[in-house]
Amino acid sequence: MPDESPSREPHCLYCERDSQQVPLLSLAYRDAEVWICPQHLPLLIHQPDTLADRLPGAEHFGAAEGH
Numbered sequence: 001m002p003d004e005s006p007s008r009e010p011h012c013l014y015c016e017r018d019s020q021q022v023p024l025l026s027l028a029y030r031d032a033e034v035w036i037c038p039q040h041l042p043l044l045i046h047q048p049d050t051l052a053d054r055l056p057g058a059e060h061f062g063a064a065e066g067h
Contacts, residue, residue: 013054014040029055 010026011018013034018024024035034055036044043050048061 010035012037012040014043014051030057 009018010024010033012022012024013036015022015037017037019035022037022039024037025041027034027036044055044058044061045064047063048055049059049063052059
């Protein structure tokens with residue numbers, strides 16, 4: 001899980017951009033808050049395994065089908 005210390009500003013878990021650069025969507029996962037930008041949200045939906053190094057367990061989510 002990315003280090004989300006209180007002093008760190010929210011940032012996209014994939015590209016590391018912050019809310020000054022792109023809009024961010026907040027996600028609750030494993031009792032923590034993580035953020036992802038709209039550009040990389042499709043990865044979470046269709047290729048979650050590509051985020052496994054940044055979001056432990058994502059390889060087990062399963063991709064959305066039929067889109």
